[in-house]
Every structure is written in structure tokens, then in C-alpha cells.
Amino acid sequence: MGRILFWLGLAALIYAAIVVARSKRKRSCRSSERKQPTEYSSVRMIKCEVCGTHFPEDEAVLGDGRSFCSEKCRKTARMKAARRNEAE
Ligand SMILES: [Zn+2]
Structure with a gap:
């Protein structure tokens, strides 16, 4: 008995x-999940004038x-601008 x-x-x-352990893990996950969406949504995506890539x-x-x-x-944009100035 x-x-x-025992x-x-x-x-x-x-x-x-x-x-x-699970409740601790959940808490840490939740806190990181809460942070990330606001970080992502606050960052605007813009287009590179040279290669057309979209980036934060x-x-x-x-x-x-x-x-x-x-x-x-x-650098590519600067070189293009410099070449344009030379041509003018
Ligand atoms: Zn680019």
C-alpha cells in the first residue's frame, strides 16, 4: 500500500x-505573440526604387x-544619378 x-x-x-512548465511556456508565447503583430502592423512595406523589391x-x-x-x-542609384549628370 x-x-x-509513493x-x-x-x-x-x-x-x-x-x-x-506548460503554463510558463504559454505565458511566454502569449507575450511574444502580443508584441509581434503590433510590430509587424506598424511597419510599412515600401518598394525599392532600383530592384522593385518590397521590404519593411x-x-x-x-x-x-x-x-x-x-x-x-x-550605390546603384547613385551611380545611375552620376551617369545622368555626366551625360547632361
Ligand atoms: Zn533594391
């Missing part, structure tokens, strides 16, 4: 540990008052 009580107690402890506004590389998806596209 003592053994059965195993029952052990099972209850394990069950309690699982429940606690906060990742934009700014140059000459315009927004580009990457440093490479900003």
Missing part, C-alpha cells in the same frame, strides 16, 4: 511539474532622400 501511495505521489509531482520601412537604407532595400541598391 505504501508503494502505491508512485501516486510521484506521478502527481510529475504531472504538476508538466502543468507548471524600418530596414530601409536611406540615401538622397530616398529609400532602398540595401546598400547595393543605394
